[in-house]
Amino acid sequence: MKLRNDCDQIIARAITAVQPDAAVRRALKEIPLASGRVVLVSVGKAAWSMARAAYDCVGEKLSGGIVITKHGHAQGPIGSLIIREAGHPVPDDDTFSATEEALALTQDLTEEDMVLFLLSGGGSALFEAPLVPQEELQKITQSLLACGADIVEMNTIRKRLSAVKGGRFAQHCAPAQVCSIVLSDIIGDPLDMIASGPAYPDSSTCADAKAIAEKYNLPLSEEAAGCLDRETPKTLDNVHTVITGSVRELCSAAAAACRELGYEPVVLTDCLTCEAREAGSFLASIAQSHQNTDRSLAFLAGGETVVHLTGKGKGGRNQELALAAAEGIAGLKDTAVFSVGSDGTDGPTDAAGGFVDGGTRDLLAGQGVRIFDVLRQNDAYTALNACGGLIVTGATGTNVNDVAVLLIRR
Numbered sequence: 563m564k565l566r567n568d569c570d571q572i573i574a575r576a577i578t579a580v581q582p583d584a585a586v587r588r589a590l591k592e593i594p595l596a597s598g599r600v601v602l603v604s605v606g607k608a609a610w611s612m613a614r615a616a617y618d619c620v621g622e623k624l625s626g627g628i629v630i631t632k633h634g635h636a637q638g639p640i641g642s643l644i645i646r647e648a649g650h651p652v653p654d655d656d657t658f659s660a661t662e663e664a665l666a667l668t669q670d671l672t673e674e675d676m677v678l679f680l681l682s683g684g685g686s687a688l689f690e691a692p693l694v695p696q697e698e699l700q701k702i703t704q705s706l707l708a709c710g711a712d713i714v715e716m717n718t719i720r721k722r723l724s725a726v727k728g729g730r731f732a733q734h735c736a737p738a739q740v741c742s743i744v745l746s747d748i749i750g751d752p753l754d755m756i757a758s759g760p761a762y763p764d765s766s767t768c769a770d771a772k773a774i775a776e777k778y779n780l781p782l783s784e785e786a787a788g789c790l791d792r793e794t795p796k797t798l799d800n801v802h803t804v805i806t807g808s809v810r811e812l813c814s815a816a817a818a819a820c821r822e823l824g825y826e827p828v829v830l831t832d833c834l835t836c837e838a839r840e841a842g843s844f845l846a847s848i849a850q851s852h853q854n855t856d857r858s859l860a861f862l863a864g865g866e867t868v869v870h871l872t873g874k875g876k877g878g879r880n881q882e883l884a885l886a887a888a889e890g891i892a893g894l895k896d897t898a899v900f901s902v903g904s905d906g907t908d909g910p911t912d913a914a915g916g917f918v919d920g921g922t923r924d925l926l927a928g929q930g931v932r933i934f935d936v937l938r939q940n941d942a943y944t945a946l947n948a949c950g951g952l953i954v955t956g957a958t959g960t961n962v963n964d965v966a967v968l969l970i971r972r
Contacts, residue, residue, distance in 0.1 A: 683747025685757025846890020875941025878909025
């Protein structure tokens with residue numbers, strides 16, 4: 563019970579520390595607004611909280627605006643802004659209609675006008691005007707998710723199939739200036755990859771996209787294959803960009819919370835990119851190596867793991883990471899592993915992640931559940947639910963990747 567309480571406190575304190583509100587307000591103090599119209603477009607899992615902060619600062623100067631976030635992530639009206647919820651991780655009809663509204667709001671702007679563009683992770687699915695049939699785009703997205711493509715690979719493909727990604731939204735807004743305030747959910751903060759870079763010059767090439775399509779044998783029609791040959795903008799003269807947060811801040815905040823609870827924290831990396839199961843197994847091996855400690859220790863790893871779908875179960879990368887660690891820490895004294903998505907959602911579930919301790923494996927075994935079989939079916943959610951290991955936070959209002967933590971309490 564003590565370890566689970568510590569887990570919940572670490573998550574709550576870390577997520578509170580990386581809320582985008584204050585950062586958005588700071589950024590807006592440094593940005594002179596245009597003399598003409600100012601239109602707000604806020605997109606991503608953190609779109610609602612970013613838009614609320616911006617509206618508090620400059621709401622009276624806005625000519626209009628729209629917020630596009632994931633289903634269940636809007637928390638009520640914000641002045642006169644249009645609030646739309648849409649599909650994630652696969653775009654849906656709500657995605658396409660909301661994006662059409664955003665394009666209409668930013669049509670026919672002049673040099674005296676400005677688009678205040680607030681961007682956070684998840685925007686690749688939530689902001690989309692496809693250059694191929696909608697059903698095909700959805701199929702390609704599902705294929706990329708299933709085969710374990712990382713976010714950079716996914717977004718390299720997405721950019722070439724879209725009329726708003728890869729800098730094309732900024733082109734649409736020209737000659738108006740686009741002030742882009744970005745909450746990063748990708749390791750290294752590559753601006754052209756966060757939400758597939760709607761307002762940033764693209765560093766990827768057609769050759770990159772073709773190589774990824776071949777690597778994963780994507781089901782491309784002739785029309786979609788032709789889109790891969792279309793270059794995206796390499797320069798944009800009408801964009802100013804500010805980054806407001808990243809996974810590095812999430813790891814730092816989680817480490818500080820661990821220290822306040824009496825642990826000695828060690829941040830192993832803020833660039834975690836491996837398979838979720840491998841990350842869980844690695845944390846378990848660290849736990850085994852440090853069982854003779856007389857100090858309370860916390861080992862942290864931030865980033866974004868991937869999952870190869872081999873079954874038809876329910877779960878997400880954080881739940882799979884945690885459950886994969888359960889085997890390795892079975893029987894270990896006062897030891898736990900948890901992993902959580904900072905946005906409050908992990909895969910297509912209502913959980914943010916998962917928690918396991920030294921007793922999880924035997925608890926599941928007593929119910930006839932074998933961890934190996936569960937992972938093969940990608941059904942971590944069901945197993946964690948059965949042993950009280952789900953972490954449910956609800957939508958958090960931020961999105962700066964994931965953090966996984968190993969706790970050893972002494």
